[in-house]
Amino acid sequence: MDQAEAKARIDALRREIAEHDYRYYVLDAPSIPDAEYDRLMRELLALEAQFPELVTPDSPSQRVGGAPSAAFAPVRHEVPMLSLANAFDEGEVRDFDRRVRELCGEAAVDYHCEPKFDGLAISLRYEGGALVQAATRGDGSTGEDVTANVRTIAAIPLRLRGEPPPLLEVRGEVYMPRDGFARLNAEQVARGEKPFANPRNAAAGSLRQLDPRITAGRPLRFYAYGHGRVDGDLPGRHSERLAMLQGYGLPVCGLRRLVPDIDGCLRYYAELGRRRPTLPYDIDGVVYKVDRIDLQERLGYVSRAPRWALAHKFPAEEAVTVVENIEVQIGRTGAVTPVARLKPVFVGGVTVTNATLHNEDELRRKDVRIGDSVVVRRAGDVIPEIVGVVPERRPAEARPFEMPTRCPVCGSAIVRLEGEAVARCSGGLYCPAQRKATLAHFASRRAMDIDGLGDKLIEQLVDRGLVRDVSDLYRLDAATLAGLERMGEKSAAKLIAAIEASKRTTLARFIYALGIRHVGEATAAALAAHFGDLEPLMQADVDTLTAVPDVGPVVAQSIRNFFDQPHNREVIGRLLAAGVRWSPVEARTGARPLAGKTIVITGTFSRPREELTAALQRLGAKVSGSVSKKTSFVAVGDNPGSKADKAAELGIPTLDEAALLALLGDLPPGGA
Ligand code: JCF
Numbered sequence: 004m005d006q007a008e009a010k011a012r013i014d015a016l017r018r019e020i021a022e023h024d025y026r027y028y029v030l031d032a033p034s035i036p037d038a039e040y041d042r043l044m045r046e047l048l049a050l051e052a053q054f055p056e057l058v059t060p061d062s063p064s065q066r067v068g069g070a071p072s073a074a075f076a077p078v079r080h081e082v083p084m085l086s087l088a089n090a091f092d093e094g095e096v097r098d099f100d101r102r103v104r105e106l107c108g109e110a111a112v113d114y115h116c117e118p119k120f121d122g123l124a125i126s127l128r129y130e131g132g133a134l135v136q137a138a139t140r141g142d143g144s145t146g147e148d149v150t151a152n153v154r155t156i157a158a159i160p161l162r163l164r165g166e167p168p169p170l171l172e173v174r175g176e177v178y179m180p181r182d183g184f185a186r187l188n189a190e191q192v193a194r195g196e197k198p199f200a201n202p203r204n205a206a207a208g209s210l211r212q213l214d215p216r217i218t219a220g221r222p223l224r225f226y227a228y229g230h231g232r233v234d235g236d237l238p239g240r241h242s243e244r245l246a247m248l249q250g251y252g253l254p255v256c257g258l259r260r261l262v263p264d265i266d267g268c269l270r271y272y273a274e275l276g277r278r279r280p281t282l283p284y285d286i287d288g289v290v291y292k293v294d295r296i297d298l299q300e301r302l303g304y305v306s307r308a309p310r311w312a313l314a315h316k317f318p319a320e321e322a323v324t325v326v327e328n329i330e331v332q333i334g335r336t337g338a339v340t341p342v343a344r345l346k347p348v349f350v351g352g353v354t355v356t357n358a359t360l361h362n363e364d365e366l367r368r369k370d371v372r373i374g375d376s377v378v379v380r381r382a383g384d385v386i387p388e389i390v391g392v393v394p395e396r397r398p399a400e401a402r403p404f405e406m407p408t409r410c411p412v413c414g415s416a417i418v419r420l421e422g423e424a425v426a427r428c429s430g431g432l433y434c435p436a437q438r439k440a441t442l443a444h445f446a447s448r449r450a451m452d453i454d455g456l457g458d459k460l461i462e463q464l465v466d467r468g469l470v471r472d473v474s475d476l477y478r479l480d481a482a483t484l485a486g487l488e489r490m491g492e493k494s495a496a497k498l499i500a501a502i503e504a505s506k507r508t509t510l511a512r513f514i515y516a517l518g519i520r521h522v523g524e525a526t527a528a529a530l531a532a533h534f535g536d537l538e539p540l541m542q543a544d545v546d547t548l549t550a551v552p553d554v555g556p557v558v559a560q561s562i563r564n565f566f567d568q569p570h571n572r573e574v575i576g577r578l579l580a581a582g583v584r585w586s587p588v589e590a591r592t593g594a595r596p597l598a599g600k601t602i603v604i605t606g607t608f609s610r611p612r613e614e615l616t617a618a619l620q621r622l623g624a625k626v627s628g629s630v631s632k633k634t635s636f637v638a639v640g641d642n643p644g645s646k647a648d649k650a651a652e653l654g655i656p657t658l659d660e661a662a663l664l665a666l667l668g669d670l671p672p673g674g675a
Contacts, residue, residue: 230248
């Protein structure tokens, strides 16, 4: 390719890339996949590397350029960057409107409404359509030159579209969308660096990097909301000016709207307040502006704020208060959550007295101590959380919190298994905090299979004090049940029969029903097959447990912790005393003709998959979910999946249903 051809191709690529940027950032309607965009960019980079003399500063390849600087030079704003007067309630908004109409001598004025972005204000200077300078707001008169950093923000065009005026200063907000913020913070934590408190701080910190390569990696975006100096004609309305900026390729918020009076503004405020939690970026209010520029000029300014604009703020989502105590809460599944008791504070529109600290690691990372002043955040309807400590305000007597070793509700040991973030109460069968969840699991179809004992009923039984742990189920009588809501005599009798029937179960179901953390159906079946009875399982030490197929050290520890709790053992004793029992299982000493074999099941059989799995495990087989070289054979039913293909590919023998059943011999009814 000669230079002329290269130049033509480079120009075409730049035009195409700029067009896709425009479609993506301004129209919010991308027309090509990211991968195709990346391909265009790579082609451009390759050509520019081959013909460096064709590189120009407004090429999309030149967003990151220049070496890190030592400081940001001051920039004087020819037209000052204004601030906005604030209103916090409807009364203040109506006062604003009354003043506006009085001074304008109008009965009603059109207002332009838009979200108020929680980012930072910047001014972009375009000369001859090219971005030549970007500056922060600073004190409104003098800001800092952040051109090199701003050039890395892909939403900001390096060259404007159409026929812009020879000089155009664009004003707007740089912000970080919530998803990008979450990603950035996850990366910060993974690198062992401090996460940012909120997207605003993250955006500000990113724009103040001395090395633009760091800014380039930050997910910053931009919305234009006005202009500074413009050499050229402008339309007579604010809304039209924003449309004009959009035409030049600048992103303008799609949520802006023109309303005919202040009631329209208030409706817009209410609507945006509802949408606030689900917007992809943080906003801290809405901005109303008198739309007609001639009226704006008549209204003028007071100090640094225009009389023609108003920021109507949402209730703050963050506030500072004091941690009076730290306690733990035990969740339905035993999860231990540290919770800060706070000096009451008004935040996010409500008075908050508690905030979650999520888990122990989070608490340590934030180093929250009793007596600390903390930033509390309540966004939308989410649970209030502690963002961080205000270190300057830590009193000398601030006390670090010690995680308790005993459950405050039931006294059982609190354990944190290796590799888990959450500590848990190990008194699952007994702990009142876990009652309802434990009962629901115990009664579920694949556990004790108590038909008719649903969540609503469990709710009533526990709330009325009729059932405290699972063994109490076996002491219920029909008369008691018939007295409950939505229970007749007939359904009460049916439930009693179902409870009675559940007493005859299998060891695997019983183990599963105990709700031991990490002991699902398959592990329960493996434990039943291995130990043959409950007593040896309850006695087994961690090493013995680890010898069971599919039981690793974490699961073994979890089982051990569970049976170590005297309360759990008491409940099990009561269950057995009530008559819960199972048919003897082939114990380890029994015939295990399939010991050492690994079997995979695929497709549908005339008997349930879990029944076949349990039967195979009883005979000593390991049942695996995926086919590999180690698979001994694959049982193939109707409509088999890719596992059958894989078996054929690896030359692994297969069994059809008849062959499988022959191998298993007679299955007892009810399976597992
Ligand atoms: O979104 C904003 N943070 C925002 C700030 C929007 C506006 O329309 C603004 C602003 C600051 C000053 N308008 C002015 C005049």
